[in-house]
Amino acid sequence: MQADPPILTVERISKQFGGVRAVNDVSLEVRQGEILGLIGPNGAGKTTTFNLVSGRFSLTSGEVRLFGRRITGLRPDRIAGLGIARTFQGTRIFPKLSVTGNIETALLAGSRLGFWEDWLGLARARAVRKSIGGEVARILDFVGLSEHADSEAGSLAYAHQSLLGIGLALALKPKLLLLDEPFAGMNPRETAEAARMVRRIRETGVTVLLVEHDMAAVMGVCDRIVVLDQGQKIAEGTPAEIRANQRVIEAYLGTDDDA
Amino acid sequence: MLAQQLANGLVLGSIYALSALGFTLIFGAARVVNFAYGELLMLGAFFTLTVMTYSGLPFFVALPVAMVGVALLSVVLFLLTLRPLLRGAYTSLHGELQVILVTLGLLYILREAAIIIWGTAPRQMDMGVTGIQMVGDVVMTNQRLVVIAIMAMLVVGLYWLLYRTRIGKALRAIAQNREGALAIGLNTDRVIAFVFAVSGAMACAAGSLLGTLYAVEPNMGGAPLLKAFVIVIFGGLGSVPGAIVGGLAIGLIENLAGAYISFAFKDVFTFILLIAVLLLRPAGLFGRAQ
Amino acid sequence: MRELAIAVLAAVMIAAPFMLGDYQTYLLTLTLIWAILALSMGLVLGFVGQINLGQAAFVAICAYTCAILRQRYGVDFWLAAPVALAAVVSIAALVGLLTLRLKGPFFILVMLAFAEITRLVIANWQDVTNGPLGLKGIMPPEPILGLSFDTKRSFYFLALVVLAVCLLALWRLIRSRTGRMLVAVREDELLSEFIGIPVMRNKVIGLCIGAFVAGLGGLLLGPFLTILAPSQFTLFASVDMIVMAVVGGVGTLVGPVLGAIFLVYVPEFLSFTSHYRPAMMGALLIIVTLVAPRGLLGLADVARGLLARGFGKPRRESGERGRAG
Incomplete structure (x- = not known):
């Protein structure tokens, strides 16, 4: 029995698309309360790994466990219910709903609001809705979108949409948050702000696994880093160790132009 | 008895295949489920009949003339109603729904136009081919053999068009990879307009042949449209070989089910088969998964 | 303001049959039933995001089940109706579970096939349904x-209450x-799934609610027309509902009702022969889809916007703007 059991265990997972092994025998552990970065050159299989953990793709082989419980093969909505929330590359939100509406949708999805009590507008349902209203405000405040609460989500600036995407994930009250390229398309100032927010998320007790291209940001924000190349894990360690790792340097140099 | 049923099924299947070809071509190239397609079939039959009546030309001369007419009509309808929507249709569900709504609208208008112009009474159309052939105890009218021959000719012609001409290559490129085709500078609108023309011509041929076997009337487009749906799903939406095999298969199944199981419920069998295929193999027997 | 409008409308609808002749009452009842049917289609279009060409089959199943229970087994309408509704909702759930995983054109075509199967069964199951001649x-x-x-x-009041x-x-x-x-599911299935919404379950629920409302329309349809025949439930019945929902405005509740009023009364006022009605439906469907995708309600919004802007501007300019829009 380990003293500090990992929150997420990924054991020898593989994913084959047609004849291509996008992810090959990758194992990793995410420890409670850490920020783990998953990096690698283009096509290394980072996002595929993400999709395997969050249930978007089915595994060809291997196993994923959350708190020791096997979650392989569960539908994404069940996995979300068990405490893994994710964001999407290029962010994914409900563009036609308001910012408030977006967060509200995620909170309603997770709420225990019975159909009939809600449909009839019973007192309990009204109380639940009221508490959801308060939570929306809290989350918007946390991601810094309070002043845009009533805007249509699709009309927000790109960086704000990314923040809203993170807000949506936080609304699921996850234990583990998967961030897919959270800093993509941000300028350095926005990146620094978002990185601060990732740390603040961790301070609220949420473990974070993030995939990222922006090396500087990853080095700054992560406690540990796992490096993938061509579907396989080639290194694991603290940012300092990774920076000094010869194989990592080679992998990145080899695909210099698309980094 | 069985041989006769198979032969009948083959004839029916040929017409079905022909009906489905034009429909599946449009889906393959433009991702349009064309609900007005059955009406093009019907208009094709009326065009052929009208040319025959007013010029006294025989069926086999009038048919190509009418095919050109329906091809033009098909292109005009595409340019007027569908082209403005297509860009949205590839990217959003909403766009896809809009395209279907428009073709449903066309279905209403074309059918009513035919009723207003030609009235509802069924009319005869004579191919001018008589006589029968007997092989063993299978009886086949020459007219039905001509139907099979025309279907075979059109299929060969279509394959030539798809695989031996530049526009055919462009068409296949678009069907396989739209973004790629746009990127290398193909004029997709032009190619899609061309597909609508070809599809209209095929519809005209199928409709005219149906007209000679049964009757020409404004309501004749409904059944072939439904058959085309079944066939393309059976064979894979957008797949040309799928439409041919699917057409023949449905023709055979319908005849056999009608003869040996229940005539009244023969259409029910094809629809149930369709649903089974869709659920087990959503991309159809010849289709590629999306 | 809105409460007042609703109250006035309710008063008018209640007073209407006392002021109108039999034919006008009949027409108004027809409108109400169409409005219920259009509402059911509008729900599937706007909240499940699918065109359901099988909607007429739901109407038919419910209408026939109720009528057969009453005529053949002497069951009271008020007992037969819930049974028929339960039947249609169960069938919708079953069909939905099988078909709603299909995307775009595949769903549309398979529901069309379902509608055809239903119609063919009704037309050929002579012993129970009396075949093409109908009940x-x-x-x-x-x-x-x-x-x-x-x-x-x-009967008008019954239809009014149901609507x-x-x-x-x-x-x-x-x-x-x-x-x-x-x-959420309509807007983005993938994202919905990842924020914990069971996508299939919600789609099936949406379809079942649509089928329930369609069934209510079907229950009224039988006694209203006094006859049910398979020819009433072709593809065109579903398309008529679609036209009403789309013309009125998809994604709203008032839209389909407006659409039903529009499509019953416009041909009536123009005293179209029955020939021109389908052509008008077709033309409307195309024009609305191409030019005013938000339907009559969308046009009303545009007009309101123009008016609001027009008041602040010199007269002539607002007139031009109106024409340009």
């Missing part, structure tokens, strides 16, 4: 709670958690 002489619902429905006027209750219930629904889940 004749369907009586008005039996009296209940001291109310009888054997006059045109009383009003539907509107109210659906209005609550789209504001409920379920309503929001439906919207």
